[in-house]
Amino acid sequence: MPTAPLDLCSESFKRNPYPELKRARKIGPFVYARLPMVGRVWVSTDYESTVAVLRDQEYFVVNPRNAGRKKFAGMSWWMPRSFRRLTNTMLAKDEPDHRRLRKLVESAFLRQSIDALRPRIEELTHRQLEIMASATDKRTGEIDFLRHFARPLPLAVITELLGLPEEDREKFARWASSFTSIEGTFGLLKILPGVRKLTGYLKERFEICRQHPEPDMISALVAAEQEGERLSEDELLATVFLLLIAGHETTVHLLSLGLLTLLQHPEQKTALMADWSKSRPAVDEILRQATPIQMTKPRYVARDIEICGHPFFRGDVIVPLLAAANSDPKAFSEPEEFRIDRDSRKHVAFGSGPHVCLGLKLARVEAEIAFEQLLTTYPNLELAIPEKHLQWYERPGARAMKEMPIRLNQVAHPLIKEQVHVA
Secondary structure (H helix, E strand, C coil): CCCCCCCCCCCCHHHHHHHHHHHHHHHCCEEEEEEEECCEEEEECCCCHHHHHCCCCCCCECCCHCCCCCCCEEECCCCHHHHHHHHCCCCHHCCCCCHHHHHHHHHHHHCCCCHHHHHHHHHHHHHHHHHHHHHCCCCCEEEEEHHHHCCCHHHHHHHHCCCHHHHHHHHHHHHHHHHHHCCCCHHHHHHHHHHHHHHHHHHHHHHHHCCCCCCCCCHHHHHHHHCCCCCEEEEEHHHHHHHHHHHHHHHHHHHHHHHHHHCCCCHHHHHEEEEEHHEEEHHHHHHHCCEEECCCCCCEEEEEEEEEEEEECCCCCCEHHHHHHHHHCCCCCCCCCCCCCCCCCCCCCCCCHCCCCCCHHHHHHHHHHHHHHHHHHCCEEEECCCHHHCCCCCCCCCCCCCCCCCCCCCCEEECCCCCCCCC
């Protein structure tokens, strides 16, 4: 069996995955690789193979038991129940359970009109710019973009959508940060106290919503539990946890990678700032080119099959590599070029098929608003350190920087109350 010439967790891969993905594609549509806490897996290397696996629920399942495997890859019997119940989301379900949960969540999600939320997202973005300005070093104009904008803004949006009190966002920021920075078994054990606190908090919120429902998503999910098709208490916990973490973490990396990509391509940044009607295709091109979430959950082969000329056998593990699909020259001409006028709508940065991300529209709108307000306010912002000194997390899944120091320079107009001037 060929071994993939790529390390999906290395800092060099996170910094620029294109060379490694190009070499992997030369081997074939699937290559063998090893992932931490998962083990040996097959990895898709192009658009056709990735989409084929994601869209076929008959042969490729997310529950390993439906493929004859007794244990989850990397998720053995030792995982504490308090954590298992939060991670047992609809992403880990096959049909018909997945369809039932997805239908209930979609129903609740659709009650929250993203277009109607746009003015509120604009207000939250404006407020975050004010907070960022006040926290900026007044002498140098420097600040960590991740800590003071890219992370708190999506958290504010998703907690508002869920209906969680604003005064609780700080604790959620701590919980979310710990959940998304797990590295190895000991890292998992360290966050268990936070898991228990989050579980207890959410149970209290469910009861409040039962007694005093509001026009928010948690109330809608609780209402769905009380109607014909019910969500159990554990399903409610897992669903809200999924929306809270996935609904905010993906956008964090979209904002940070998006800004970095625009700074790397100043002519494209200038073109976008000259015509903000290009925001939608620009965000899609950022999603395609940077692909914040590089891979999906593993798929397990339910029955022997040959796909894209490659044989698979029951129990085999495949990880669809979204970054590989989005950089495939057969799907996107000259994929390494970043062009905001490219039609990138068929990218799979949010996945594809039945498990496609529910929050894709919300993430797009957040990014469109964030980039317009940020770059209109600070048209000359720049990295505060050389790009080669940016540090990246070496773990599978997200393409994530540890921090992103930027220099704001002078604002273009008085959008925010406290302007920042570099001495």
